[in-house]
Amino acid sequence: MYIGENELVISADQQKLIANALRIKIVHLLQAEALTAKQVAVRLNKTPGSVHYHIQLLYKGGIIDLVETKENSGIIEKYYKAKATRFVVQQEKRNNAFNANVATHLMLSESERQQFLWELEQLLLRWENMDQSDNIVRTEYSVSCGIKKEMEYDK
Numbered sequence: 001m002y003i004g005e006n007e008l009v010i011s012a013d014q015q016k017l018i019a020n021a022l023r024i025k026i027v028h029l030l031q032a033e034a035l036t037a038k039q040v041a042v043r044l045n046k047t048p049g050s051v052h053y054h055i056q057l058l059y060k061g062g063i064i065d066l067v068e069t070k071e072n073s074g075i076i077e078k079y080y081k082a083k084a085t086r087f088v089v090q091q092e093k094r095n096n097a098f099n100a101n102v103a104t105h106l107m108l109s110e111s112e113r114q115q116f117l118w119e120l121e122q123l124l125l126r127w128e129n130m131d132q133s134d135n136i137v138r139t140e141y142s143v144s145c146g147i148k149k150e151m152e153y154d155k
Helices: 012-017 021-032 037-044 048-060 110-128
Strands: 002-004 007-010 064-072 075-082 086-094 097-102
Touching (some): 012 086, 021 037, 021 075, 037 048, 037 075
Parallel strands (some): 007 086
Antiparallel strands (some): 002 007, 064 075, 086 097
C-alpha cells in the first residue's frame, strides 16, 4: 500500500528483506531507472551473481517490479524498477490510523555516523522546540530512533 510519494507500507517480513545495506542501494538504483541485474552489478562494483540473488529476493518480496523484458542476442534481459525507496513498516491499525516505523540500513564511516547522529539530534530539537502558540489540536507521539552496527564491510 502506498502512503505518500515514494513510500510503501510493508509487512514485517518485507522489512526483514530490506534490512540489508546492499539491498537498499539496489532499491535506490532501481528507483532512478529500470535496470538489469548485470547493470546494477556494474554500477555497484559487485558480482552479477550476488546482485541477481538480491534482486530476486526483492522481486519475490514485492519491493521491486519486473517492468520489461528484452531479447538481446538470444539472452532475455529483465529490467526491474523499485516501487519506492522509503518504507513504513505496518505494525497495527487503531482508529483507522497506522502506527508505523520507518527504517533503513546505511553504509557509514565513523565520521559519517557521527554526522548522521548530529543531524538527527538537530531535527528532533527543531521539532521539540517548535512554536505551538497557535490553536491547532495536536496529538502526542512517541519518537524513538536507534542506530546499530550490523557488520563491517571491506572496501
